[in-house]
Every structure is written in C-alpha cells, then in structure tokens.
Amino acid sequence: DVKVTQSSRYLVKRTGEKVFLECVQDMDHENMFWYRQDPGLGLRLIYFSYDVKMKEKGDIPEGYSVSREKKERFSLILESASTNQTSMYLCASTAQWSNEQFFGPGTRLTVL
C-alpha cells in the first residue's frame, strides 16, 4: 500500500515564525503536491513537484516556498507565518504514469 506521512498532525505556531511541514512517501512517486483546505474554499493547490529539485507554483503560492532535495520528501515552508495561514495542510503523491493521488493524514496548523 502507498503510504504518505506528514510530520505533524497538529501544530501551533506564533505569527512571524518560520514553519516547516514535512511530507514523505514510500512508493518512489515522482510527483508530490501540497494543498491547503479551508471551509467553503475546498482544496487549493499551493505547490507541486515533478522531480527532485523541481517545483512549480500552484494556485496560491504566495507566502509559501517548497523544497525537494530527495525524491521521497517534499517540504512546505512558511517563511513568516501569518494568521491567515491557519489551515489544514494536505500532502499528496502520484506516480509519473498515473494521476491517482494518494494523500497523507494532514497537518492542522494554527497560527496565533
């Protein structure tokens, strides 16, 4: 079974802090994605990556950056957290030849 794990289920940070959200997949998938999910707005794509060191902006990249140094790991970085970044963050991965996405359990981030 595909397994996508995220470093934390719940996280509370202060405004202005630098925040790292980690995602790891164990199926050698080429593609990885970061979404945020908010009530009434659904899932919105922040960034995605097709390969190591490759990244592309999604629909709402402002205030975020990403890092993919190894194939299995995709990190989302909030350089200076703000209260409007309080959200559920979801990571997903998929093989190059497929677009069946597999999701991690999510990280509920609260920025105070």
Added chain:
Amino acid sequence: KQEVTQIPAALSVPEGENLVLNCSFTDSAIYNLQWFRQDPGKGLTSLLLIQSSQREQTSGRLNASLDKSSGRSTLYIAASQPGDSATYLCAVPLYGNKLVFGAGTILRVKS
C-alpha cells in the same frame, strides 16, 4: 477552465438506504476521474479511479460510473452504514497530474 460540481452538498439518510452522489465537470476531455472519502480532520482516502475507457468501477459496496459525453459521474453506495458517514469528493485531472476537486458531499448515515 475545468470546473467540478458536486450535488447534493449534504445528504442525511437512514442506515440501509442505497444512495447516489453526483459529480459533474465542464470539460469532458478527461482521461479519468477519482472519488475520495474524507473523515473529519483527516486526509483524503482514494476510493475509486475510473478511466475514461471504463463506464463503471466497483469496490465492495461502492460503484462509480462515468459518462464523459455528458460530463457526469455518480458514486453509488449500497446498503449504507453509519461508518460511511464522511465527506465524498470527486476530482478530475488537469494538465501535469494536477487535479481539480469538487467541493464535496457531506454524507451522514443515521443508525
């Protein structure tokens, strides 16, 4: 621009009832469609991936159909159980393995 709509937004049914969730998409040039389940506060679980060449895909009590020409998919749940209570989302691919998601249907099965 691809848009995905799910109807109804919420549904409450008694246990044992068969039910249908609907998903429609505006651009019929898709090569597959994926249904997910999401429990409160959790990530998404892939239920079914139906290819454009297929008309139906089944997994246990779940059956998904796809009609590309009309831009619609349905998820049929047979003999619903309280454990089926969750939000169900459908998604279709955009370029580059990206997905466009519907807003979801919140299902509550009452015991």
